[in-house]
Amino acid sequence: MQYAVLGGFCVAAMAPLLYRWFGARTAGVMALLPAAIAAWLMAQWPTIAGGGTLWREWAWVPGLDITLTFMIDGLAWLFAMLITVIGTLVLIYSGEYLHGHRDLPRFLVVITAFMMSMLGLVLADNLVALFVFWELTSITSYLLIGFNHTDPVARKSAQQGLFVTVGGGLALLAGFVMLALAGESWSLAELTERGEQLKAHALYAPLLVCVLLGAFTKSAQFPFHFWLPNAMAAPTPVSAYLHSATMVKAGIYLLARLHPALGGTEAWVVTLSLVGALTMASGAFLAIQHTNIKKLLAYSTVMALGTLTMLLGIGTETALAAFVVFLLGHSLYKGALFMVAGILDHETGTKEVTAMGGLRHAMPRTALVTVVAALSLAGLPPLVGFIGKESMLESLLAAEHHRAVILPMAFFAAFLTLAVAAIVAIRPFFGGWRETPRTPHEPPGGMLAGPALLAALSLLFGLAPGLLDSLVGVTVAGIGAPQAEVHLALWHGLNLPLVLSLASLVLGALVFRRWDRLRSWLARLEPLMARGPEAGYEASMRGLTRVAEWQTRFLQNGYIRNYLVMTLLVLLGLVGHALLMRQTPNLTFALDLYLHEALVAGLMVAGAVAACVMRSRLAAVAAVGVMGYSIALTFVLFSAPDLAITQLLVETLTVILLVLVLFRLPRFATLSTPIERLRDLVVAGLSGGLITLLMLAVLSGDRLPRISDYMVANSQPLGHGHNIVNVILVDFRALDTLGEMFVLALAAIGVYAMLRFHAEEYEARNASRIWRGDNG
Amino acid sequence: MVRSGTLILNVAARLLLPLQLMFSLFLLLRGHDEPGGGVIAGLVAAGAFALYLFAYGRRALEAMLKVSPRDLIGVGLLLGVASTLPAWWHGQPFLTAQWWTIPLIEVEASTPLVFDIGVYLVVLGSVLTAIVALVETDDDA
Numbered sequence: 001m002q003y004a005v006l007g008g009f010c011v012a013a014m015a016p017l018l019y020r021w022f023g024a025r026t027a028g029v030m031a032l033l034p035a036a037i038a039a040w041l042m043a044q045w046p047t048i049a050g051g052g053t054l055w056r057e058w059a060w061v062p063g064l065d066i067t068l069t070f071m072i073d074g075l076a077w078l079f080a081m082l083i084t085v086i087g088t089l090v091l092i093y094s095g096e097y098l099h100g101h102r103d104l105p106r107f108l109v110v111i112t113a114f115m116m117s118m119l120g121l122v123l124a125d126n127l128v129a130l131f132v133f134w135e136l137t138s139i140t141s142y143l144l145i146g147f148n149h150t151d152p153v154a155r156k157s158a159q160q161g162l163f164v165t166v167g168g169g170l171a172l173l174a175g176f177v178m179l180a181l182a183g184e185s186w187s188l189a190e191l192t193e194r195g196e197q198l199k200a201h202a203l204y205a206p207l208l209v210c211v212l213l214g215a216f217t218k219s220a221q222f223p224f225h226f227w228l229p230n231a232m233a234a235p236t237p238v239s240a241y242l243h244s245a246t247m248v249k250a251g252i253y254l255l256a257r258l259h260p261a262l263g264g265t266e267a268w269v270v271t272l273s274l275v276g277a278l279t280m281a282s283g284a285f286l287a288i289q290h291t292n293i294k295k296l297l298a299y300s301t302v303m304a305l306g307t308l309t310m311l312l313g314i315g316t317e318t319a320l321a322a323f324v325v326f327l328l329g330h331s332l333y334k335g336a337l338f339m340v341a342g343i344l345d346h347e348t349g350t351k352e353v354t355a356m357g358g359l360r361h362a363m364p365r366t367a368l369v370t371v372v373a374a375l376s377l378a379g380l381p382p383l384v385g386f387i388g389k390e391s392m393l394e395s396l397l398a399a400e401h402h403r404a405v406i407l408p409m410a411f412f413a414a415f416l417t418l419a420v421a422a423i424v425a426i427r428p429f430f431g432g433w434r435e436t437p438r439t440p441h442e443p444p445g446g447m448l449a450g451p452a453l454l455a456a457l458s459l460l461f462g463l464a465p466g467l468l469d470s471l472v473g474v475t476v477a478g479i480g481a482p483q484a485e486v487h488l489a490l491w492h493g494l495n496l497p498l499v500l501s502l503a504s505l506v507l508g509a510l511v512f513r514r515w516d517r518l519r520s521w522l523a524r525l526e527p528l529m530a531r532g533p534e535a536g537y538e539a540s541m542r543g544l545t546r547v548a549e550w551q552t553r554f555l556q557n558g559y560i561r562n563y564l565v566m567t568l569l570v571l572l573g574l575v576g577h578a579l580l581m582r583q584t585p586n587l588t589f590a591l592d593l594y595l596h597e598a599l600v601a602g603l604m605v606a607g608a609v610a611a612c613v614m615r616s617r618l619a620a621v622a623a624v625g626v627m628g629y630s631i632a633l634t635f636v637l638f639s640a641p642d643l644a645i646t647q648l649l650v651e652t653l654t655v656i657l658l659v660l661v662l663f664r665l666p667r668f669a670t671l672s673t674p675i676e677r678l679r680d681l682v683v684a685g686l687s688g689g690l691i692t693l694l695m696l697a698v699l700s701g702d703r704l705p706r707i708s709d710y711m712v713a714n715s716q717p718l719g720h721g722h723n724i725v726n727v728i729l730v731d732f733r734a735l736d737t738l739g740e741m742f743v744l745a746l747a748a749i750g751v752y753a754m755l756r757f758h759a760e761e762y763e764a765r766n767a768s769r770i771w772r773g774d775n776g
Numbered sequence: 777m778v779r780s781g782t783l784i785l786n787v788a789a790r791l792l793l794p795l796q797l798m799f800s801l802f803l804l805l806r807g808h809d810e811p812g813g814g815v816i817a818g819l820v821a822a823g824a825f826a827l828y829l830f831a832y833g834r835r836a837l838e839a840m841l842k843v844s845p846r847d848l849i850g851v852g853l854l855l856g857v858a859s860t861l862p863a864w865w866h867g868q869p870f871l872t873a874q875w876w877t878i879p880l881i882e883v884e885a886s887t888p889l890v891f892d893i894g895v896y897l898v899v900l901g902s903v904l905t906a907i908v909a910l911v912e913t914d915d916d917a
Contacts, residue, residue, distance in 0.1 A: 641811040642811045642812075642813065642816065645811060645812075645816050646815060646816050646819065649816060649819035649820060649823060650819065652823060653819060653822060653823060653826065656826050656907065657906060657910065660907065660910040664910075719808075719873065719888070720808070720875060720886065720888075721809055721888075722808075722809040723807060723808055723809050723810055723811065723812070723813065725813070726807045726808050726812070726813040726892070727808065727888075729813060729814075729815070729892075730808075730813070730814070730888040730889075730891045730892045730895070731873050731888045734860075734871050734873075734888070734891055735871055737856075737891070737895060738856050738860070738871075738891075741852065741853060741856050741894065741895060741898045742853065744898055744899065744902045745850075745852075745853055745898055745902060747902065748846075748849060748901065748902035748903075748905040748906055749846070749849070749905070751905065751906045751909055752905050752906070752909045755909040755910060756909060756912075
């Protein structure tokens, strides 16, 4: 299984090559990959249906307890199946939709990579692996929303989607760390068995907040819903796949997966059901204000995501069963409807439903598919959407918390959704014929096959819901109701949910009839809408830019003296704090000093003082050199030849470098005010004092075990060397040295680039005046 | 301009360069047991080339070096990373030192030595890159 996913990334990378071989048929060829995975999953169905779980162990970073183990239970199977089947159809569809597009290979690379990331996300058992795949879906989604990168709207929407989902991803990371700490495991399978321990843990509240933030941003829950409709700037296959059927359900998947571990508490139930209900209602309400078919569908996706969250919040057996049916039904009809939206856009050249009409004559087959899928969206019999909606209403009637709030909202959402379905199915295809920018006719078979199959499945599962019993049963078992007996049926008898459905049918029809007038009335709410959550996002982005500008002016101003002061102050604050908190400074020390040692120390101090007061740079450099050589002498006196040699050489080379630099500096001048110099004096004095205290603490402390004893004892037996310094550098602490090598190399490249570009600029300025030939 | 043009410096640089380079190699190879090692040896070699640079100028140095100092950095980093790999072969943790005795001449070879040569080249390359870059801009000015 891991080979399939990781290999899938390789296939994604090979898309440009495949495009060279297969040309326009590449998308179809690449669709074989998800199709094969789907077939494999189908072959595993007997095991899954028997309540079994497939494990594929794979160590990744064993030292950190991070694995790439895949686990396929009912929930994972359902999601993996949706991802691969709809993925196959979307790939075939996009081959036609983007036919002849010059960036088709790039599109295939990203969408296949997304598919594999999503697959990894739902199969991963390890929190870290899940998080990695989670972020990969955010990044690929960003690339896909911004696919038309010449369009500023697409770029802005892509950035918005990325910021919202990745921001939530950061919260999720924190949540996962806390989850692993509280549950003492990184494995989801183990965590779901430790629900009691997690819920009783002190970290439960903060970890729940973080995990929910991650899931809510990803799944476009209120107030983070605004990025999803904007993501419709992506090509339509992307909207059909990422932003309705799969990626936005990642958050829902996570909530479902963690339901046994975290669910059932009051915080969980109240937050999820209220946020979900609010999202559901606001999604449905916002949908009917739009005439762009993709926006209509996007807001109805927001509504569906809210419904799913709400059902997880309620968490009873019926609610969980409704959750699974609704999830499946939504993926089927919404995938189909988005693909139809793409067909309409492709064939008519417009996305406005008000600009289309009477298309059933030109595209009868498309019309049929649309009507079937829209019936499912509306929640009308005999489609799977009806079963989903009925069981949703049934579980709401039995809900324990906030029924009085949730039920009206669900009813409100239900009739508005019905109106949306009617708008999408009736407006473009029925009524009088309208001229559109392009002359419409039936789309190519590859484009219609996907929606047709999905619509047919909606109908099949609606007519024979018994087919779903065992799938819903094992999925619900994975979410936390192991003993659930699920029997889905189209006809439940004349009960309250059916009455509610009938009422919503009437109201929905009314809304559809009055839609145009309703819209113009709602347009008056525009100023209020402009202050919604998206305005908050815009404001925070502006704030971010302002902070960046401020800190660039204040901290990153390019003056090395300011960087130095900042660095020293931070060092003083952190080290000084730690030192004074943990140690009482011991200022008594025995001073037995030989004359030559005192002389060297005096030389050092004199060099330092001289360097500060000299009025000539060359003299200052020499004074610094005197100080450096005195330090080298100290090393010699205390028998550290390696350090002494290094110090001497570094001093020599420093003098050389400084002299070279001095050539290029302007005349010596006093630029700093007395106050600034006083500040520098204070900072320098404090730094010196801190180092002195540090030295005293090190020398007086017996509480710190001496690390050098180990080095001395083991240098020869383990490191095969008598020179301890060298053995430490190249063996015991070789990783540090390796890091330092890279730092040194980067510094050298930085110096080179800085001087070189400066020189080139200079040369470019003089090029017109002097021709010097090739002198590099 | 930093080219000195004095006879004494020119002759001294020419005579000292081979000596200094030999000394740096000596420091490098004995570093594991006696004072020395890659860092020190690299600094000595850099000093030697810097002296030559001051005596004869940048072009003369480049003509003698044949390779760019920046390439030395690259090779050094490669050696440093390469020395981490043999441990992998034996299934030992990253960077575990490996020791071999070359059969005929009875010399001990080891990954720390390869690593140290990498350090030597990085130090030499970095210092020379900086110095040559500074001299180069002087040339242009």
